Amino acid sequence: MMDENSNPVYTDQRYGQSRELLYSYEKDGNYEKTVGFHNEADRITIQQAWDHFNERIAIAREKVLAGKASPIVYFMEKNLVDTLTLSMLAGISLWRVKWHFKPGVFKRLKEKTLQKYADAFNITIEELKKVE
């Protein structure tokens, strides 16, 4: 079934830095605690989440560069948040956040609203306006 001993070294810098306490159950009815790294199966799922996020960031970036979405979309994906969380972070209602995703609307935004987004993303307004 499960190969507990397989623990290949991960070359990606983001993985396998910290050791955690894991419980396991042996056939003889004893539970064991081990401090170790997650095994291969768990790493695949974590990797999947990061691949998913990176893909979303790349798509958002292309959309913004093509002029189909406002930079808010890109920074939202870059900060790994969804629309609802962004509205909570910035303190702007959900439907207004969605409205601001249009590039034309974004250009007309007031300084005050821009500042709210900039604070939510922890950047300046100048950085918010340009996506490279």
Next chain:
Amino acid sequence: MVKLEFEHRQAGHCENGVTSNLLNYHKFKISEPMVFGIGAGLFFSYLPFLKMQHAPTTSFRVWPGMVFDRTTKMLGIKTRVHRFREPRESMTKLNEVLEQGYPVGLQVGTYHLPFFPPEYRMHYNMHNLVIYGHDNGTYFVSDTLMERLVEISYDDLMRVRYAKGVFAPQGRMYYPIHVPDNIDIKPAIIKGIRKTAYNMVGIPFPLIGAKGIRYLAGRMRVWEKNLGPDRAAYYLGQVLRMEEEVGTAGAGFRYIYGAFLEEASRVLQQDWLREMSVEMGENANQWRAFSYYGSRNCKKRGKPEQSYDFLADMLLDCADREEKIFKKLAKIK
């Protein structure tokens, strides 16, 4: 400057570990599985309407804060819990409590935690840690996920305590202030087991407990058809991440719960609980096998390696096992 003599013990799950370590500081020895069992932490719910990181939420445990609240209440330990509207006020209160000689448990968001492993740095507001001292704007942290003790600055700490979003911590801090001398742990264990059994098989709602596992299995069969292979794999991955990654110590807390049943059988001197713990261990291994086979579908490929029907059948097996176990456990005396 305050630095309390706090013993850091690594734990499988943050809130159990924090509760167990805090009580340990007050000279009440209690293990992590014991806290988890008494606090009735084991749970299952599948909430398709609540999206987390673009996929339905699956939860293997009760809401954050409940394990600490229930455990201390059932053991008759006096505690204090605070939430604040004003961030600076919460930091002043934290210093005050530390100076009185109590280590403090905090609920924080993980996204801005500087010492947190980078692979987990997503928006997750239900992490718990202990502050056991401060010195000139630096706070000493015992985070049960980490092997060693760490430090955090005033600004960073304030930021993570006021992380926004779903389940925002709002500066929640909690600490035991008085532990009675002779605590009888036995009735608390029995109550904890009854509560868990009720949560798993007693609630008449289809998304919770063993019924919830069956419901998830049913949905899983149609994922590929309804969502396409990519999103189906991502949805499956989300279930597996909630099961294995976010501080569950493996198999969605089933291992910890099994260890608790084993310990409970020794404390209560009821041998049938030992058999239950063996069944729980086998059930946990089945969950582990599920995540092992499931993870093969999460690799980047055109076609999934395991069919979703096969995985759903494994889940149904788990649901049957858990229903059997908790129906028996509900009769505990």
